[in-house]
Amino acid sequence: MSPLLEFRDVTLRFGGVVAVNKVSFSVEEGEVFALVGPNGAGKSTVFNLISRFYEPAEGEIIFAGEDLLRHPPHDIARLGIARTFQNIELFEQATVLQNLLVGRHRHRKTRAWSEVLFTPAAREEERRHREAVEKVIDFLDLQAYREKYIAGLPYGVRKVVEMGRALAIEPRLLLLDEPASGLSVEETQDVAFWVEDIKKQMGVTVLMVEHDMHLVSAVSDRVLALADGKTLALGTPHEVQNHPKVIEAYIGVADESEKVLA
Amino acid sequence: MRTVFKTSYDADIDYFRHGMHAFWYLALLLIMIVLPFLMSPFAIGEVTNVLIWSIAGMGIMLLVGQTGQASLGHAAFLAVGCYANVLLQNAGLPFILSFPLAGVIAGLAGVALAIPTTRLHGIYLAIATLAVSILADDLIVVAEPLTGGINGLLAPTIEIFGLPFDRYGTPGRFYWLVLLVTVLVVLAYRNIQRSPLGRSFAAVRDSEISAQAMGVNIARTKAVAFGLSTAITGLAGALMGHFAGIFNNETFTIIISIQLLLMIVIGGLGSIHGAFFGAIIVALLPQTISTLRDGLGDILGTTIRVPGMESAAFGAILILFILFEPMGIYGRWIKIRTYFQLFPFYRKDMFRRQKSYLKTERMR
Amino acid sequence: MDILQLFVSGLANGCVYGLIALGFVLIYKATEAVNFAQGDFMMLGAFITLGLTNDQFWGLPFWISVPIAIASMGAFGYLLDMLVLRRMFGQSQVALIILTIALGFVLRFAAGAIWGHEPISLQSPIAGRDVRFGGLVLGLDEVWVIFVTIFLTVILYFYFNRTRLGVAMQAASQNQLAAYYMGIPVKRVHSLIWALSGMVAAVAGILFASKGSIDPSIGLLGIKAFAAAVIGGFGSLPGALLGGIIVGLIEPFASYYIAAGYSQIMPYLLLFLILVFRPHGILAQVHRKKV
Numbered sequence: 001m002s003p004l005l006e007f008r009d010v011t012l013r014f015g016g017v018v019a020v021n022k023v024s025f026s027v028e029e030g031e032v033f034a035l036v037g038p039n040g041a042g043k044s045t046v047f048n049l050i051s052r053f054y055e056p057a058e059g060e061i062i063f064a065g066e067d068l069l070r071h072p073p074h075d076i077a078r079l080g081i082a083r084t085f086q087n088i089e090l091f092e093q094a095t096v097l098q099n100l101l102v103g104r105h106r107h108r109k110t111r112a113w114s115e116v117l118f119t120p121a122a123r124e125e126e127r128r129h130r131e132a133v134e135k136v137i138d139f140l141d142l143q144a145y146r147e148k149y150i151a152g153l154p155y156g157v158r159k160v161v162e163m164g165r166a167l168a169i170e171p172r173l174l175l176l177d178e179p180a181s182g183l184s185v186e187e188t189q190d191v192a193f194w195v196e197d198i199k200k201q202m203g204v205t206v207l208m209v210e211h212d213m214h215l216v217s218a219v220s221d222r223v224l225a226l227a228d229g230k231t232l233a234l235g236t237p238h239e240v241q242n243h244p245k246v247i248e249a250y251i252g253v254a255d256e257s258e259k260v261l262a
Numbered sequence: 263m264r265t266v267f268k269t270s271y272d273a274d275i276d277y278f279r280h281g282m283h284a285f286w287y288l289a290l291l292l293i294m295i296v297l298p299f300l301m302s303p304f305a306i307g308e309v310t311n312v313l314i315w316s317i318a319g320m321g322i323m324l325l326v327g328q329t330g331q332a333s334l335g336h337a338a339f340l341a342v343g344c345y346a347n348v349l350l351q352n353a354g355l356p357f358i359l360s361f362p363l364a365g366v367i368a369g370l371a372g373v374a375l376a377i378p379t380t381r382l383h384g385i386y387l388a389i390a391t392l393a394v395s396i397l398a399d400d401l402i403v404v405a406e407p408l409t410g411g412i413n414g415l416l417a418p419t420i421e422i423f424g425l426p427f428d429r430y431g432t433p434g435r436f437y438w439l440v441l442l443v444t445v446l447v448v449l450a451y452r453n454i455q456r457s458p459l460g461r462s463f464a465a466v467r468d469s470e471i472s473a474q475a476m477g478v479n480i481a482r483t484k485a486v487a488f489g490l491s492t493a494i495t496g497l498a499g500a501l502m503g504h505f506a507g508i509f510n511n512e513t514f515t516i517i518i519s520i521q522l523l524l525m526i527v528i529g530g531l532g533s534i535h536g537a538f539f540g541a542i543i544v545a546l547l548p549q550t551i552s553t554l555r556d557g558l559g560d561i562l563g564t565t566i567r568v569p570g571m572e573s574a575a576f577g578a579i580l581i582l583f584i585l586f587e588p589m590g591i592y593g594r595w596i597k598i599r600t601y602f603q604l605f606p607f608y609r610k611d612m613f614r615r616q617k618s619y620l621k622t623e624r625m626r
Numbered sequence: 627m628d629i630l631q632l633f634v635s636g637l638a639n640g641c642v643y644g645l646i647a648l649g650f651v652l653i654y655k656a657t658e659a660v661n662f663a664q665g666d667f668m669m670l671g672a673f674i675t676l677g678l679t680n681d682q683f684w685g686l687p688f689w690i691s692v693p694i695a696i697a698s699m700g701a702f703g704y705l706l707d708m709l710v711l712r713r714m715f716g717q718s719q720v721a722l723i724i725l726t727i728a729l730g731f732v733l734r735f736a737a738g739a740i741w742g743h744e745p746i747s748l749q750s751p752i753a754g755r756d757v758r759f760g761g762l763v764l765g766l767d768e769v770w771v772i773f774v775t776i777f778l779t780v781i782l783y784f785y786f787n788r789t790r791l792g793v794a795m796q797a798a799s800q801n802q803l804a805a806y807y808m809g810i811p812v813k814r815v816h817s818l819i820w821a822l823s824g825m826v827a828a829v830a831g832i833l834f835a836s837k838g839s840i841d842p843s844i845g846l847l848g849i850k851a852f853a854a855a856v857i858g859g860f861g862s863l864p865g866a867l868l869g870g871i872i873v874g875l876i877e878p879f880a881s882y883y884i885a886a887g888y889s890q891i892m893p894y895l896l897l898f899l900i901l902v903f904r905p906h907g908i909l910a911q912v913h914r915k916k917v
Contacts, residue, residue, distance in 0.1 A: 051474070053474075072479075073474040073475070074477050074478055076475065076477070077475060077477030078477050082475075083475050085472060085475075089471055089472035089475075090468070090469070091473075092469075093532065094464045094465075097274070098461055098464065101458070102461045102465045104458070105462060105476050110457070110458070112459050115453060115454065115457035115458060115459045116453055116459070116490070117450075118453040118456070118457065122453075122457060126271075126275050126456070129458070130274060131271065165476070332720050332723075379901070382901060382905055384719055385660050385719060385723065386856070386860075386901060386905055388720070389852065389856050389897070389901065390897075390898060390901045392849065393853065393894040393895075393901070396890075397894050397895065397898070400887065400890045400894075401891070404887050404891070516849070520727055523724065524724060524727065524728065527721075573731040573735065574732050574734070574735030576728070576731060577727075577728035577730070577731030577732045577735075578728070580724065580725070581725060581728045584714070584717075584725045584728070585714070588717060
């Protein structure tokens with residue numbers, strides 16, 4: 001069976017800097033796949049390539065047999081890929097409920113005019129959207145925040161809302177960009193459980209970028225290590241953590257930072 | 263504080279959150295309907311003016327407050343609606359057709375403007391729309407055979423099923439017509455707010471990047487927002503033409519564009535209430551000032567004549583609002599209401615984190 | 627000869643637009659604010675000079691009122707930032723635009739209340755005289771405008787590249803936080819930028835008033851200067867001057883070659899086309915948001 005997502009020799013340059021250098025990997029349907037690596041390794045860039053925010057110079061990105069590079073950014077959600085952002089990009093002046101409902105946009109079937117008139121068909125569809133969103137709210141325990149505006153919510157809750165908004169899309173592939181960064185130990189544990197449930201109960205494939213190696217080892221089936229835009233190692237969490245190149249990359253970075261300080 | 267127990271999805275979808283909520287708005291509507299029997303024709307004229315400005319305000323609010331796209335050019339679309347309606351009427355079309363058509367034409371003009379400008383953000387979009395407003399003013403003068411140039415056009419009397427609707431002849435009837443349009447626009451606005459369309463507008467306003475990731479087509483959404491916004495503004499323009507009776511390029515200058523934007527900021531961005539509050543200020547300010555001035559003149563025994571007083575007072579009020587109440591009159595109203603609902607538990611920093619809608623666009 | 631005279635008068639107008647545009651860009655570059663009242667600053671500078679100089683008001687010698695007017699506009703800019711705009715910190719760009727538009731309304735009213743709404747001429751020694759270069763007759767005012775603009779540009783160039791404060795202003799405009807950590811008093815630098823742009827506006831106002839009569843509504847010229855700033859490239863100082871000159875030159879030639887009504891239309895048409903096809907102006911500086 002062909003993989004769900006496949007990168008084939010993808011290269012991206014910003015001016016003279018090579019941000020992603022001939023990266024190839026594939027994510028199988030139903031697995032949790034993690035990207036790790038030091039800062040600036042090109043992990044978030046990989047996500048932005050999938051979201052079509054960046055245009056690669058070379059290579060192919062295939063999702064479920066579709067050539068992603070032939071689709072504009074707003075098509076990606078319709079194809080079944082949802083994502084979260086490293087620095088949280090929620091709709092600040094809207095409630096949690098409204099944020100999650102925006103996630104339903106790819107399932108929108110009514111036309112603008114029927115929504116302006118709010119025809120019975122529009123109401124029926126609206127009920128369906130809300131039913132789907134309430135399931136996500138139950139899953140992530142967001143009931144207490146349903147009607148709250150994002151602008152007043154604490155950081156941890158925002159992270160969860162962002163995950164909920166991505167789940168409201170009902171994706172086949174979920175991209176999580178540092179889901180546990182800035183969270184407490186308890187909150188990180190919640191994230192681990194959720195990722196497990198997303199994979200097992202919902203049958204959603206997860207691709208995530210994460211620095212917390214405990215979380216990565218706990219939930220991921222395979223791990224890809226990147227450094228300076230290049231692939232270092234691919235394998236189980238244990239294999240990758242003990243890979244000599246990975247250790248060198250992390251310690252090498254530490255060395256450099258020491259030089260800067262001295 | 264009232265707690266509403268929601269037992270169905272419709273509780274979130276419906277216009278009113280609970281029975282009392284519906285009661286107050288229906289009572290308000292009832293009062294508005296019987297108003298011509300209670301007020302002098304002059305006062306009814308003033309209320310009509312407020313309603314027309316409110317419609318225009320809702321038009322620009324949809325774009326600025328809901329979708330976050332700044333516009334300093336909406337007077338151009340008032341003009342498109344006004345001229346289109348009167349020209350169609352003069353061509354023999356009945357008002358009942360020319361009026362909606364004028365809205366459609368203004369809407370299409372808005373879409374036509376949106377297509378080349380969707381890539382522009384914040385300040386650049388404001389400037390592009392500003393240019394459109396100035397160009398519209400000049401084009402009206404240049405297109406004299408059609409528009410009458412600086413001499414302007416006369417709005418013919420409206421006739422619907424043989425009944426005349428005239429601002430001076432039958433002020434009550436004209437008022438009801440405007441009220442009907444106002445109610446219809448409010449309902450349409452609420453429908454947009456509670457449907458995927460309105461949420462995609464809010465998504466574009468708050469974060470274009472994640473809106474895209476959610477599958478919202480930014481360019482199309484902006485074009486639809488422009489179209490709906492300018493269509494509503496066009497309807498207001500058509501009514502404005504009939505209210506004024508005679509109009510020319512001066513009726514729709516850049517100053518009117520600026521005033522429209524300032525109006526909804528004073529009222530409170532992002533809410534229907536804000537459009538109405540702002541319209542009340544704009545439409546009644548000249549009256550209030552002249553009354554105050556006459557009163558002051560009587561006391562001092564002289565007549566005070568200082569031109570530009572209205573815009574200066576307007577500017578001063580605006581400066582105070584932006585400095586001390588960026589959420590506008592509606593924002594202040596919410597705070598006062600919450601204070602009484604929660605009495606005595608209101609905290610001063612309750613609304614602390616609510617920032618204003620439009621964000622900095624400088625990209626780094 | 628007609629063409630050449632048209633060119634010089636267009637150039638002189640363009641210099642005034644360029645100087646107002648320079649004021650916009652100075653502020654935008656340093657503080658991200660867009661001062662829609664820049665045209666009204668120019669108007670105020672012109673009226674202060676007029677109030678000091680003209681016989682029906684104070685009757686001071688022209689060369690004494692000029693520095694006083696420039697200095698008071700500088701003080702006005704500084705105080706405006708310190709007392710009003712600093713409170714706006716963290717609010718959106720559009721809120722600031724709206725605030726400055728409202729400020730323009732108030733300034734226009736104030737000027738009208740003090741100096742009246744009738745057009746008045748500044749009693750300037752450079753107004754209404756001619757100079758001859760061979761067969762060419764030029765207004766002395768136009769020649770002055772062009773020379774002062776060149777002079778001011780050179781001074782500003784050296785100021786930003788050679789003086790400590792100028793370099794600090796540049797640094798603060800490029801990265802506020804980093805500048806703050808390097809010990810630059812960013813807030814005071816902002817106020818000084820507003821002062822500087824008030825002074826530039828005063829010079830523009832004096833030059834404009836020397837070319838003809840003024841009334842409080844000339845502040846609306848700011849909109850045209852604004853178009854000039856965008857055409858040249860918002861955020862670029864040479865771009866502002868370039869844009870001003872382009873707009874100044876388009877106007878007389880459009881009315882000469884097409885029809886009188888088109889001198890108004892052409893600058894905005896050009897602005898619109900620039901925005902659609904090259905949104906960041908002729909001399910562009912583009913950034914992209916990072917996620």
